[in-house]
Amino acid sequence: MNNFIKKTVILLIAFSMNGCSDFLDPNSLSTYDTDYLFSNLDDARKATNSIYASFGQDAFRSRLSSNMQGNTDIEANGNLTSTSARYELWGLRAGENNSDTKVVWEIAYKAIRDSNIVIDGIHESKGYSSNDIVLVAGLNQLLGEAYTLRAYWYSMLIFTFGDVPFIKVAPKAGVDFNLPKEDRNVILSSVIQDMIDIEPNMKWADQLPYGIEQVNREFTLGMIARLSLQRGGYSLKPDLTMARESDYLDYYAIARDYSNKLITLKDRALPVDFGQIFRNECEFITPKNSDVLFEVPFAIGEGDVAWNIGIRVNGGPYGTGSNYMNIPATYYYSFDFKDKRRDVTCGLYERDVDFVQQIVSVGAISQGKWSREWLKVAPGKGTSKGTGINWPLLRYSDVLLMYAESVNEISGPTAAAKEALSRVRKRAFDVADWPTKVVQYVTNVSASKGAFFNAIVDERAWEFGGELTRKSELIRWNLYDVKIKETVEGLHKLADDAYYGFGELPDYIWAKNNIDGTLTILNRDYKQVATPADPAYIRYKWLIDIKKTSDPTTYNSFIETNFSAYTFPVKYISPIPAVGIVNSLGVLKNDGYGFTN
Template structure:
């Protein structure tokens, strides 16, 4: 069942459209006591919080566009001064429209969450003698707490210290709030969720399953934000630090991942590809890998338009699937970090496109344009129209059970080293990645090799999360909280240079990788590559097309392709402080102006 939050008639609630949170809209003539006096209207009131997932500030910005560049996803921000390019290049101005849209979406969602929280907490229905009514109201309260926590997590990742709005807008409130310490905010939202999660419902108990916030997602989000709170963050002085109580939050992450594992464990589905195909097939299984996914209605959502395998469409195309591109490419350094037998690689990374004849062919741009293969409008059961582009309706996964298992392994290792429990959580994720006949070597022996120290196991966690979540656009947040953002960017650039040199010189650590690849369409018309893993002298016959591969990393003018030397330069040594990636962005000037002098863009080298 698909929850079409964005076409629910919430106008009847008079929870009106968004404006800057410093100038909130009136909640009009409807009294919140009435709105939250019964389950049906309270449900609509909470639905209002979800609306911001359907605006550009989330659906095509925050979710899958604003989170490059990393060691596993990249885009060339230096080629334009446009809003998204400024963000990719870590040099966004306070006038940046994408940041303004995100800011307004976040604070509108927070406003609507505050309205719902105050309304439900004051409602007699919360403690109704009718057990079902009371349970439903408590669950709705948990949804509101959880959604508010998500938006504050994102705000603090992108802007650092931000205004902490925890009251619904009403006459007499102070609407001109200054910045609150990000650690205070994160601690509060963690405590909020901890106080309510036991009264929430599991996805299988809810009418819309994983298309609405559920208890398992809340448990997972507690752990995710606890790791954020216990991790490193950028201070206004441009230092990466973490607080002295960081282990307290690793303990929370450990406890709440274990709580979910103990209460609602589930096997990871064996077919890794199917997890993401389900998004395009509008299939939403409960007790599966995805715990919560944003439910885009048909005509909404940009998955398969600006992320995923490219489809060339338009009025002259022979197919009905429309057009979709990929804003974020995958660097070959990531592609070749996979074990060649890891089934996740060819799900995550694709170097083919679908042309106007609805045939698969080699990707434009070759080695510089490997795409995120987990999604595509190409995977839809029916084309949405030859001239369609945005609005595919493909849902966006927000948290998976595999993430819970790896967070558990990470937290356990941080507190106690690579214990048997930490090893088993990682093993569960790796087992799905390899054929069972390979488990002795690829799971058991591998885990034994990285279980000798806390440091080795942490490095393995960094790698495993890359292989598991490529293209899901959460890597940036991990590199930040681990305090290794700049370090990993420098490592990526060096690896790409070494690959380029090996291809041209025929020696070096990557000399065996393909300088050229050979491809064709097989008997079923699918794109297939003869030599994805190794260099070969030539194809066996002329049915194969040869394309430059790692040789494409160099040229005669700049030696290394400019995207290698420029995509990450502001993350490494050309930002305000060499060795520190200034991932924090300026508060939008609209918010600064409307704050009447309370907010300012100070610190962080602004």
């Protein structure tokens, strides 16, 4: 993370985070002279940085960004009977007093409040209406950051709580902030338009001092497309039905046009090495004009990447890191065996206390894109949280796939849509395999609009596994229940095939430890019938471990507990936290969705 934003965010935490339970209280507004503050770029920059401070709170780094985005068909966790807050969320049992949803509600509205302070402050300042071209251009960039960050937080509030209060002005005396819920589609339409209006006046990442650690024009263009697909997609209604608005194609058109605008104005080649994208984050490298368009900038001592998500590290000079969201074996084996993304995305090993790689169980495949072992400087024994590793919010490959999806929804699999999909797949395979894995594959899935859509659903899974975007995608596609059912059924089949000796996938895996502490796995993708000639190989239970060998009619608990609470359609909406209900003075209540006050 760059030092300027790091230091400014730390200084502004008091400005941004004061008074957790009174986020709508006008008295919490800073007493600074706002006209002065927003008429010079240095102070306006500092005020805008206060919005970023919300990313540094547990509500985002340990909750909203990762833990609250499961369970899905590609990222899952079990033990849903636990009483801790995150397990209540995964088990769809979160109530008004769930501590995780409480902090997300509070921090989201603080970020929105700080965004509104910047937006109103700049619009009302003398500097913004001045003839100073440099000042106005700088203030427009800051406006773009504030509008985009506000849109992001509203998007996540809607995915979490459904309809929510829509606050668009900064705290001012005499303004009533106890607002009722607003229709989520009204909110999304409004914030999308805000970004559309401001993005031409924003700067590209390579024009900004902090590059992809700062909200930039390409990120805003991508967010217009992403939120337009959310607006054009399905959502759960209070009567527990899934529905979308009749004007949904208008928003697919916006997604098409604005993803295409980025492709046209600021195209870039996808980096060849898929794994290096995420190693860059572990090594604090932030390339511009590459795949990552924006990543949340964490300071050293902040951020939980490679602590609660990533390769497990159980001790040693790099400290300890766990992984709360495991990879189902069905997802691992959904990849083409030649797809280079699979072994980047799915971690089949962990580091033990001696920093030696050890095979994990089939129910504990981890998010392999990040690991604290790749930090350039070992943080030391006893360290855990606060790795400082940034978290990606949007990549260019996402823009390409959003373009392909939106074009297909409107016009079917056109040549342009097929080319966008092909660009993403080309990186996944060696050039020698392109004729079959890219050209022929894309030709085959382009036989119909439906087949091409299904290919996009699959490609997004293979491209973004571990980045915790899947839940929101399944919601807007109205596929959450379908994919959960497919996952459970698929896991049962993998277990049955292994137990009864069917199929060609490995019921056991043979692996050996090397002198350098690494692990060699002999047979990831096939049954190894004979004992290997090398005596260093040890046999481990693999797919056969999904079924309880003591009772062939039952399956390992991680299957049943991962998805046991998932009635259909999946009731992913959480109740508004009690603090929001109380502070609204009777305006808000938890009605619908089967909630009871």
